[in-house]
Amino acid sequence: MQLTYLEAIRQGLWEEMERDPAVFCIGEDIGVYGGAFKVTDGFIDRFGSERVIDTPIAESAIVGAAFGAALTGMRPVAEFQFMDFIGCAFNQIVNMAAKAHYRWGAPAPLVIRGPSGGNVHGGPFHSQNPEAWFVHAPGLKVVSPASAYDAKGLIKASIRDNNPVIFFEHKYLYRRIKEEVPAEDYIVSLGKARIARAGGDLSIITYAAMVYLALEAAEILAKEGIEVEVVDLRTLAPLDREAIAQTVRKTNKVILLHEDVRTGGIAGEIAAVINEEAFDDLDGPIVRITAQDSPVPFSPPLEEFFLPKLSDLVREARRLKAY
Amino acid sequence: MTKKRKNPARPRKAGSHQSVRPKSAAVQRAYTLFDYRLEKPSFTLRQIRVGDQVRYQVEGDLSAPVPPIRESKYLDQKQCIEIYRWMLLNRKMEAALENLYKQGKVVGGVYFGLGQEACSCASAYALEPDEWLGPMIRNQGSLLVRGFSPRDIMMQYMAKAGSPTKGRDASSHFGDIQRHNVVAPISTLGDLIPVLSGVALGARLQGRKLAVMTYIGDGGQSTGVTYEGLNFAAVQDLGLVLFVENNLWGYSTPADMQFRVKDLAERAIAYGIPGVIVDGTDACQVYDAAHEACQRARRGEGPTLIEAKMMRMKGHAIHDAAEYVPQPLFEYWRRRDCIARFENFLVTVKHWLSPSENSELIASVDQQLESDRDFAVSSPMPVAESAAGGVYCEDGCHEIKPKYRVPKITTLKGPGPRQTDAAVHLK
Numbered sequence: 001m002q003l004t005y006l007e008a009i010r011q012g013l014w015e016e017m018e019r020d021p022a023v024f025c026i027g028e029d030i031g032v033y034g035g036a037f038k039v040t041d042g043f044i045d046r047f048g049s050e051r052v053i054d055t056p057i058a059e060s061a062i063v064g065a066a067f068g069a070a071l072t073g074m075r076p077v078a079e080f081q082f083m084d085f086i087g088c089a090f091n092q093i094v095n096m097a098a099k100a101h102y103r104w105g106a107p108a109p110l111v112i113r114g115p116s117g118g119n120v121h122g123g124p125f126h127s128q129n130p131e132a133w134f135v136h137a138p139g140l141k142v143v144s145p146a147s148a149y150d151a152k153g154l155i156k157a158s159i160r161d162n163n164p165v166i167f168f169e170h171k172y173l174y175r176r177i178k179e180e181v182p183a184e185d186y187i188v189s190l191g192k193a194r195i196a197r198a199g200g201d202l203s204i205i206t207y208a209a210m211v212y213l214a215l216e217a218a219e220i221l222a223k224e225g226i227e228v229e230v231v232d233l234r235t236l237a238p239l240d241r242e243a244i245a246q247t248v249r250k251t252n253k254v255i256l257l258h259e260d261v262r263t264g265g266i267a268g269e270i271a272a273v274i275n276e277e278a279f280d281d282l283d284g285p286i287v288r289i290t291a292q293d294s295p296v297p298f299s300p301p302l303e304e305f306f307l308p309k310l311s312d313l314v315r316e317a318r319r320l321k322a323y
Numbered sequence: 324m325t326k327k328r329k330n331p332a333r334p335r336k337a338g339s340h341q342s343v344r345p346k347s348a349a350v351q352r353a354y355t356l357f358d359y360r361l362e363k364p365s366f367t368l369r370q371i372r373v374g375d376q377v378r379y380q381v382e383g384d385l386s387a388p389v390p391p392i393r394e395s396k397y398l399d400q401k402q403c404i405e406i407y408r409w410m411l412l413n414r415k416m417e418a419a420l421e422n423l424y425k426q427g428k429v430v431g432g433v434y435f436g437l438g439q440e441a442c443s444c445a446s447a448y449a450l451e452p453d454e455w456l457g458p459m460i461r462n463q464g465s466l467l468v469r470g471f472s473p474r475d476i477m478m479q480y481m482a483k484a485g486s487p488t489k490g491r492d493a494s495s496h497f498g499d500i501q502r503h504n505v506v507a508p509i510s511t512l513g514d515l516i517p518v519l520s521g522v523a524l525g526a527r528l529q530g531r532k533l534a535v536m537t538y539i540g541d542g543g544q545s546t547g548v549t550y551e552g553l554n555f556a557a558v559q560d561l562g563l564v565l566f567v568e569n570n571l572w573g574y575s576t577p578a579d580m581q582f583r584v585k586d587l588a589e590r591a592i593a594y595g596i597p598g599v600i601v602d603g604t605d606a607c608q609v610y611d612a613a614h615e616a617c618q619r620a621r622r623g624e625g626p627t628l629i630e631a632k633m634m635r636m637k638g639h640a641i642h643d644a645a646e647y648v649p650q651p652l653f654e655y656w657r658r659r660d661c662i663a664r665f666e667n668f669l670v671t672v673k674h675w676l677s678p679s680e681n682s683e684l685i686a687s688v689d690q691q692l693e694s695d696r697d698f699a700v701s702s703p704m705p706v707a708e709s710a711a712g713g714v715y716c717e718d719g720c721h722e723i724k725p726k727y728r729v730p731k732i733t734t735l736k737g738p739g740p741r742q743t744d745a746a747v748h749l750k
Contacts (some may be wrong), residue, residue, distance in 0.1 A: 007740070010740045011740055014739070014740040018732075021725075021729055021730040021731070021732045022724075022725050022729070022730065024528060036748045037748065041740070042737060042738060042739070042740055043737075043740075044737075045735065045736075045737025045738065046735050046737030046738070046739075047733075047735070047737075048733055048735055050527075050528060050733075051528070053524075053559075055555060055558075056551070056554055056555060056558055058517075058550075058551035058554065058555055059551075060514075060517060060547070060548040060551045060552070061517040061520070061548070061551035061552050061554070061555035062517075062555075063517075064514060064516070064517025064518045064520070064521055064548070064551075064552060065517050065518070065520050065521030065524055065552075065555060066521060067518055067521055068506070068517065068518040068519060068520060068521020068522040068523075068524065068525060069521040069522065069524050069525030069528070070521075070525070071500050071506060071518075071521075071522055071525065072500075072522055072525030072526055072529065072725065072726045072727070073525070073529075073723055073724050073725040073726045074525040074528060074529075074725065074730075075723075076521075076525075081748075091509075091511055091514060091548070092514060092517070092518075092548070095509045095510075095511060095514070096509055096514055096518065099509070100507070101713060101714065101715060101716050102491060102713050102714045103488055103491050103492045103496065103497075103507060104487065104488050104491075104492065104496075104497050104498050104499070104507040105488075105713070105721075106498065106500050106506075106507070107716035107720075107721040107723055108716075109716075109723055120749045120750065121749070122749045126748075126749060138714045139714050139715065141715075162715075162716040162717070162721060162723055163715050163716055163717075171749060175750065
């Protein structure tokens with residue numbers, strides 16, 4: 001059936017709620033209202049207020065309670081209204097949940113999901129891409145789907161995973177992406193990248209909304225005879241090191257693209273992985289295209305300036321091809 | 324405790340969290356704080372300048388006679404003696420740790436619960452085996468009551484391979500979700516409060532109304548997560564028993580500089596939950612308050628805040644000589660030593676323990692500690708390579724399943740997932 005990216009997440013979550021009685025949802029305004037973006041719309045009517053829990057505005061309590069419930073063998077799915085607010089629960093995530101298995105052998109099968117990303121004129125507190133904060137915390141898995149198919153398969157895999165998973169849903173894609181999604185049960189394994197478009201001349205490694213920018217660039221460049229391979233990482237922790245190395249071995253030239261800010265963004269880590277795994281295969285410099293190092297500005301022309309641009313991507317690809 | 328709520332069992336509506344809160348609760352104001360204490364110490368600590376230095380000075384009556392132990396409404400002779408033994412084990416284990424530290428056998432520092440043994444041991448004693456506890460750094464006695472052994476704690480401090488965390492974390496930073504139902508604390512304060520609330524939530528989804536217990540200090544209660552966690556437990560009627568251990572010092576800062584209320588139990592009013600005050604050096608008061616709060620939790624009536632008043636009788640950790648604590652305050656609380664008073668209660672007041680039985684009990688504690696200390700000292704350090712691995716739960720290292728029972732799925736009439744295109748925050 002044709003589903004939007006948002007509907008695919010909803011479908012996946014719904015199916016997991018039906019499949020496994022240990023799964024429950026907890027968050028702000030997720031019940032009667034159905035969530036700020038309506039991901040859990042209708043859930044409370046079917047699953048009841050015991051399993052679809054509206055909470056006070058208290059992010060640390062939400063994550064702490066989810067972790068506590070996970071210790072009893074439940075599989076909580078905590079919603080953040082915006083991933084920008086995740087800083088409020090940072091300690092519970094990185095010190096309590098992430099370290100639990102290593103420190104004292106307690107598995108914490110919980111999912112923290114919510115919308116991230118810009119290009120919707122949300123301003124500095126409704127547009128951020130805080131994924132790199134969590135990639136840096138051992139014990140967490142970090143997921144960031146680009147397609148509706150992956151969104152459903154990855155949310156299901158995240159719920160079934162035995163570790164704390166931070167699931168970044170790109171809000172720009174929520175209603176803009178619509179595609180055929182199987183009605184049946186399937187999962188997309190965490191830690192596996194996909195080739196969103198195959199090509200032999202150079203690779204763009206990216207994830208989430210930037211996959212579409214990369215595909216757009218690839219379309220333009222194809223007309224000039226430049227065949228671009230687009231790698232969609234899908235999971236940022238653990239990184240699919242093999243897929244990264246493979247595309248570099250194939251094309252020998254690579255652009256790293258993300259919507260997150262530049263310094264300390266995942267592109268730096270991927271560059272290091274390429275250095276470790278496929279240095280000899282490089283025929284050009286590793287190019288980074290990212291947002292600028294600033295808060296996400298509000299006004300449309302400012303945000304447009306802030307975000308990675310198609311023109312930059314195409315120009316850098318041409319330059320790299322000619323290198 | 325506030326007066327009992329009259330809650331005729333109402334039929335549970337399928338699939339909805341049926342609060343036991345009476346409908347009239349919103350308009351009722353129940354500001355009663357139940358105070359178990361037989362004396363109400365009243366003094367304040369102020370910063371004063373003496374010459375060219377700033378010091379803490381205590382003001383108030385420090386000459387009051389020591390009150391008797393308040394007889395428990397619930398504990399019998401055997402239970403009192405058990406609690407007394409846990410308290411002795413707690414104190415003597417920490418004395419052994421201090422010696423091990425002086426011998427250079429401890430890695431890092433040692434934290435003490437000296438003066439707080441009644442609070443740790445008698446509170447944890449109120450829990451059933453399948454209920455849960457989250458200790459703070461000074462609640463090593465609670466860990467013993469939950470079934471961990473002194474050697475576990477000693478090996479934690481000595482960073483041994485055989486410690487519960489296999490040398491990966493220190494002190495009371497360990498737990499177990501299989502047998503002991505203890506959540507390992509982290510160093511930051513208040514974070515266990517939402518976590519224990521979540522344990523109660525998870526159990527409730529599995530059809531069990533549990534009491535879950537954790538602690539916070541007069542210092543730690545200032546944190547935001549304390550508010551978030553307790554408010555969440557209150558709103559959800561979760562069976563949290565929160566001991567606020569007011570030991571007068573947050574590291575080196577006196578309680579008078581941490582909060583403005585007279586009693587921290589007053590905080591309960593703001594959460595709409597019962598607040599109780601106990602003398603934290605009286606094991607019977609601690610137990611009775613804990614027991615009543617646990618019973619309330621098991622009835623599904625929600626959390627209780629219990630303030631236990633006492634003093635931390637050592638520094639923050641072993642490196643801290645606590646020179647900032649005015650000596651008269653030490654003397655005041657030393658006279659109120661929880662173990663000496665409980666011993667007197669059992670031996671002299673109740674005659675539940677003869678002097679010779681008491682000596683035998685003390686000797687058996689010493690013997691247990693000696694054997695545990697020898698075991699811990701001679702056990703190996705971890706091999707370096709064991710630092711690797713275990714960051715993630717992978718490859719079937721744990722089977723995850725509901726601990727109490729698989730929750731029943733209530734099938735309601737709601738439609739399938741809605742394909743709405745409703746107005747949303749940002750498009």
